[in-house]
Amino acid sequence: MKPKLILMSHGNMAAETLHSAKMIVGELIDAEVVSMTEADGMYGTTKKLVQILDSLGNRQVLILADLKGGTPCNVGMMQMSEHPNLRVLSGLNLAMVIEAAVSQIEQIDELTDYLCGIGKNAIEKIELPELDDEDGYEE
Template sequence: MIGIVVSGHINYASGMQSAVKAIAGEQEQMVFIDFVETMSTEQLEESLRQAAKDVDSNDGVLFLTDIPGGSPCNRALSIMMNTPNVEVIAGANLPMIANAAFERDGAELQELVETLLEIGTSCVQDMRKELESVMEVEPAECEDGL
């Protein structure tokens, strides 16, 4: 099973942990690391490295982080660059993280990355436009002119 490490600023990871637990139940090989104000980036990287080791069962490790270019993402990239079978997705949302729990067993790491990217982008929607498209009703044409 692919190991998952979720990380982000302040309570992003712990908030996602609560939501994932409610949706998918308690997860093995899935760790959530908050980057809090009292933590240095070096401490964050140490925590991320340890988390990756803890969840790795030789099927790969996927980091899911909040902001592209933020410290959790950058430190995960540092790990990815010198650790085989590690990938990073930045800008992860709840549908991606919850689906990672469901989709990772038996999947290849790159396959999981592609699946989660599809899910993440498809879940971002302008709900006004969605509602308007559903509410659009085309008038029925009558052949006899009535």
């Protein structure tokens, strides 16, 4: 069984990223969302996550959090000691969510390593190609 995916972020980033991924790959994504509000803080965010984790039992879970060192990521990290099948990746982006949806990888550590690479490779400076004089625009 593939690991369960939980997207966590400040505000609605996680929910909107999931929505965007579903626009691209449809309902292939089996994911939960924890959106931290300004009022949640550490306590409220922990409560939201623990409720989801408790419903999953001993299932493998991968959290994709928006920002390393931010509350959503820290809350996920603090749950790792109580949930040995839990892994956390920071740097949530659309490419990672899409790949998690379509990947057939079932082993949690292998999937975590794979998605880490996908996330890093999704970041690239885009530049216009240089035109030679022969490729120039005709008037």
